[in-house]
Amino acid sequence: MKVADVVEFLKQLAVESNAEDFDNVGLLVGDSQSMISGVLITLDCLEEVVDEAIQKQCNMIVTFHPIIFSGMKSITGQSYVERAVIKAIKNDIAIYAIHTNLDIAKEGVNFEICKRLQIHESRPLIPKARSIKKLQTYIPKTHFLQVQQSLFKAGAGKIGKYKNCSFRVEGVGTFLPTENSNPYIGQINVLEETSEMMLSVIFEDYKQSALLKALKSSHPYEEIAYEIYALENQNQDLGMGRIGELEKHLPEDEFLSFLKEKLPTSCIRHTKLKNKLVKKVAVLGGAGSFAIKNAILAGADAFVTADIKYHEFFQAESKILIADVGHYESEQFTKNLLHKYLSENLNNIIIIISEINTNPVYYYCK
CATH class of the missing domain: 3.30.70.120 (Alpha-Beta Plaits)
Known part of the structure; x- marks a missing residue:
């Protein structure tokens, strides 16, 4: 099996043209015609992850966040991006990124979050426009x-x-x-x-x-x-974020405990509790402040996302519980999603989840 064959299966899960304009998805490094020895799945393709791929004899890395995000005028090893790219090229390792196109996919990042939180009958929070x-x-x-x-x-x-x-x-x-x-x-x-x-x-x-x-x-x-x-019709399958109902309705404090357990994190930043019951929940993995108003208009009792800034918490206006679980924490199960999908479709190559924790954020909770 070639790199191109794995790429074709990934395109079926998340079409590359569905990525946001600012994004950089697809095959970023490597020869599409190279034969596959193994695939390593990660959230971020850092130099340590490339080392792990070498050690585990995987010559293809599937990463959620693109290691090359914008134009590069030189590759001299002066940044973590350049060092990862240089090492990958030297060791004939292909790097494929699947990012915002997986965010909006029907069974993508946010679908996986809903599954972990036992949210049923979920639908896109912000359906993809004019698609x-x-x-x-x-x-x-x-x-x-x-x-x-x-x-x-x-x-x-x-x-x-x-x-x-x-x-x-x-x-x-x-x-x-x-x-x-x-x-x-x-x-x-x-x-x-x-x-x-x-x-x-x-x-x-x-x-x-x-x-x-x-x-x-x-x-x-x-x-x-x-x-x-x-057409102006809403896309019922594709879109940023998802919204649905919890399997079991919970008081806000119990919901936060449930959230902390299901999306393991050491802490959750949130808005003031209003002693309401959480029934309908909106989720958006990664930075999701742009969707606060959408979650409110959709009637969500809680919005689970990450990277909320101080002034953005005010946008809740006592209408919704905003829970910031952390960027990495909200997307951590994306690796499992990709591993399951590729393992079910490709049974003749080694597919491994990276053991490297690439989260750059640490919490002092003592």
């Missing part, structure tokens, strides 16, 4: 089912918990084949009228290339008429 499109095309009745099934197979027609969703209308199409055309129906320079079906399906934007390929390979016409529209 749903509609394809409308026109098909001769003789080939309608062939084209429809081809589009479904390519991923069109999924709405929430339903699949193979479409709409069709019967009508009459007209066209006049000109010189040098090769019409499936009709004759050169003769106006043709034929019974056609208009088919409409929706799809997630990253599937557009696959859908157009399926349309062209299954449709009999030389020139295919179709339109694609960007």
